[in-house]
Amino acid sequence: MDRRARAVPGECTGIDSRLKLSFAVTDAPQGTTALPIEIRDLTKRYGSVYALNSVDLDVHSGEFLTLLGPSGSGKTTLLMAIAGFNRPDSGSIRFGEDEVILTPPHKREVGMVFQSYALFPHMNVADNIGFPLKLRGITGSERATRVEEALETVQLSGFGARNIDQLSGGQRQRVALARAFVFGPRILLMDEPLSALDKKLRERMQIELKHLHRKLGVTTVYVTHDQREALTMSDRIAVINDGELIQLDTPEVIYNSPANAFVADFIGESTMLPLKRDDAGALFFRGQKVGDAGADEGKDWTLVVRPERLFFAGAGAETDDQTIVLKGVLREAVFQGESEMALVAIDDGTEVAVRFGTSGRASPAASITGDQVSIGLDRNDVIIIPGEQAA
Ligand code: ADP
Ligand code: MG
Numbered sequence: 240m241d242r243r244a245r246a247v248p249g250e251c252t253g254i255d256s257r258l259k260l261s262f263a264v265t266d267a268p269q270g271t272t273a274l275p276i277e278i279r280d281l282t283k284r285y286g287s288v289y290a291l292n293s294v295d296l297d298v299h300s301g302e303f304l305t306l307l308g309p310s311g312s313g314k315t316t317l318l319m320a321i322a323g324f325n326r327p328d329s330g331s332i333r334f335g336e337d338e339v340i341l342t343p344p345h346k347r348e349v350g351m352v353f354q355s356y357a358l359f360p361h362m363n364v365a366d367n368i369g370f371p372l373k374l375r376g377i378t379g380s381e382r383a384t385r386v387e388e389a390l391e392t393v394q395l396s397g398f399g400a401r402n403i404d405q406l407s408g409g410q411r412q413r414v415a416l417a418r419a420f421v422f423g424p425r426i427l428l429m430d431e432p433l434s435a436l437d438k439k440l441r442e443r444m445q446i447e448l449k450h451l452h453r454k455l456g457v458t459t460v461y462v463t464h465d466q467r468e469a470l471t472m473s474d475r476i477a478v479i480n481d482g483e484l485i486q487l488d489t490p491e492v493i494y495n496s497p498a499n500a501f502v503a504d505f506i507g508e509s510t511m512l513p514l515k516r517d518d519a520g521a522l523f524f525r526g527q528k529v530g531d532a533g534a535d536e537g538k539d540w541t542l543v544v545r546p547e548r549l550f551f552a553g554a555g556a557e558t559d560d561q562t563i564v565l566k567g568v569l570r571e572a573v574f575q576g577e578s579e580m581a582l583v584a585i586d587d588g589t590e591v592a593v594r595f596g597t598s599g600r601a602s603p604a605a606s607i608t609g610d611q612v613s614i615g616l617d618r619n620d621v622i623i624i625p626g627e628q629a630a
Contacts, residue, residue: 273301273458274335274425276321281330283316283482290316291327292482298460299474300335303452305461307469308479309505314462317479318430321460323347334425345374347426350419350457354431356411358403364390364414365399371422389417392451409440416448420455427452427459433468445471466506470494478502499624503543510591513627514540522623525565525586527558530623543622546580546594552615563616565591569608583614 276298283291290313298304306314319325321332323344332340339347350371358367369386372378377385390396393413403411412432419427432448433441449472452459463469469476470490478485478493478501486498497503500511514522520532522540532540558564567585574597581593593614 273456275300276426276458276460277331277333278317278321279331281317281320281327281332283313283320283325283327289482291320291330294330294482294484296477296484296487298458300458301456302474303449303459303461303472305463305469305473305476306479307463307466307476307506310464312479313482314464314479315430316482318428318460318462321426322349322351322428348422348424349426349428350422350424352412352415352419352427352429352432354434356415356435358411358415358418360403362403363399364395364401364403364406367403367414368399368417368421371418375422377422385421386417389421392420392454393417408436409444412436412444416451420451420457424457427455427457428461429459430462431464432461434463434465441468442471448472470506478505480505495622497543497622497624500541500543500626503541503622503624508546508592508594509622510544510546510589512542512544512589512591514542514623516540524563527563529563529618529621532623532625537625539625539627541624541627543624544591544616545620545622546592547578548620549591549593549614549616550595551593552613554611554613556613556615561618563618563621565614565616567591567612567614569610569612571608583612 276296278294278296278298281291281294281296282289294317296317306317308314316325320327323339323342327340330340331338334347359370362370365383365386368389369382372382372385386399387396390399393416395410395413395417398406398410403414406414412435415432419429429448433444436444445468448461461472470493473490475487475489476493477487480501486493486502488496493502494507497506503509503511512524514524514529516522516532516538520534521528522530522532522542524542529542552562552564556562556564565583565585567583569581570584570590571582573580577597578594579597581595582590583593584590591614
């Protein structure tokens with residue numbers, strides 16, 4: 240399988256490139272030295288449900304790691320275990336050399352940001368941000384200075400005296416962020432912090448959070464169920480399902496080389512096509528060789544086809560060393576603004592989605608529903624996963 244590094248795939252992000260980014264990126268990391276997190280064999284049950292099932296996870300010092308999975312997969316449980324707000328049944332969590340599994344939350348020196356902001360409504364902005372400092376006995380002018388610096392970092396200078404109910408959703412989340420990092424936490428944890436914001440603001444805040452992370456240099460664990468958000472923000476992504484860690488890798492590898500059908504299906508769009516394996520381990524789709532299973536024991540293999548990696552080939556195109564060609568009938572072509580999506584029914588009626596740009600250069604050779612079309616897949620873009628496709 241080819242692992243070409245690519246830009247974040249798919250359609251354009253909608254982020255306006257002229258947008259002024261709010262956090263300075265040139266500042267050197269400040270605060271305490273970043274710590275790695277080492278999680279071993281972590282299990283947490285609620286009755287018969289394994290919210291976490293023997294999870295092993297290493298978060299590198301200073302990295303931005305995202306826990307990505309569907310609702311109910313155990314993301315919050317894992318984050319709360321790191322923060323100390325729940326007690327796992329077994330396992331170990333280390334911050335650097337320190338075993339923290341028995342350490343109460345307030346002694347873990349962790350900053351937390353929640354989807355709900357969880358600000359104190361009766362305190363103004365400055366008092367909210369200053370609260371963690373107050374708890375640590377930092378008073379007077381030092382506290383005021385650090386609150387002011389934090390306000391500046393999140394682009395809210397001058398907002399200190401405002402009441403929380405005088406702020407927009409995005410501003411509230413910036414206050415929550417400032418409160419989470421103002422005391423120089425060893426670890427920063429965020430649980431779906433952008434979910435309450437509208438799409439445009441969310442995409443802008445994704446980039447801002449990335450910049451903030453670079454500035455602070457603090458080890459960060461971020462939770463989202465949004466695969467696009469995870470691809471946009473993360474150094475590495477931990478894909479979680481049913482309390483288990485399924486795959487841990489960079490966004491590029493998770494997207495280009497998913498470990499199984501769950502990851503392939505959950506991240507990005509795909510059509511899954513079952514393959515036949517011969518005795519020598521060669522893998523075929525409809526008689527065309529697409530890859531090799533090698534010495535692997537598995538009998539079931541699946542070809543994962545990403546819509547944006549397919550293209551319309553000329554009428555006479557045939558499979559060769561470079562390209563796999565599938566022939567079919569154009570069922571539907573739908574304009575979606577920045578791209579167009581076509582559905583092509585190949586031989587047995589299986590529908591394959593093809594995404595192409597709307598720049599005028601990228602149009603398919605045929606565009607009338609019912610036309611015979613050939614779609615091409617570069618062999619470098621072939622993704623093969625073990626097992627049958629997800630139900
Ligand atoms: P996520 O954050 O990925 O949506 P959670 O960690 O909240 O998932 O939940 C994982 C599983 O544990 C789910 O099945 C959920 O219903 C269960 N769970 C979480 N918290 C509790 C709780 N306090 N009591 C009982 N079950 C819980
Ligand atoms: Mg959750």
